[in-house]
Amino acid sequence: MGTWDAGPFDNDTAADFAGRLDAAVPERRTGLLRAALEQALVPGYLESDEAAEAVAAAALVAAQCPGGEPVDPAYGPKSPIPLVGAELADLAVRVLDRVGLPECELAELWADSGEEERWRERLARLRGVLAGSGG
Numbered sequence: 001m002g003t004w005d006a007g008p009f010d011n012d013t014a015a016d017f018a019g020r021l022d023a024a025v026p027e028r029r030t031g032l033l034r035a036a037l038e039q040a041l042v043p044g045y046l047e048s049d050e051a052a053e054a055v056a057a058a059a060l061v062a063a064q065c066p067g068g069e070p071v072d073p074a075y076g077p078k079s080p081i082p083l084v085g086a087e088l089a090d091l092a093v094r095v096l097d098r099v100g101l102p103e104c105e106l107a108e109l110w111a112d113s114g115e116e117e118r119w120r121e122r123l124a125r126l127r128g129v130l131a132g133s134g135g
Helices: 012-023 026-040 048-063 086-099 105-113 116-132
Strands: none
Touching: 012 026, 012 048, 026 048, 026 086, 048 086, 048 105, 048 116, 086 116, 105 116
């Protein structure tokens, strides 16, 4: 996976996910977010691509919450994401908790990178926004 920074869309997988969101009709975008989040919660080892998509989806949900940061316009979706509810915020919190566990390849890759602390800080900020929205 090509990664250039610790942000949720600062990798090839998340940028590709943003492209799929843009290509989807507006009515399907929320379903794509949900699918990315739910896939990351399937029991077993979590591969880096699934984790990266789920983190990107969580960032899109968090962007709609009070205190949420706007998504990077260079690599995030260009088309608007329909408003999502608290249920997706709850899923996103669970995903961010799972992504930080040792059973996640993305966490392993960041641990090996020397930038793990900065990556975990980004996840913690996203989680804080999501949890503050009722998640």
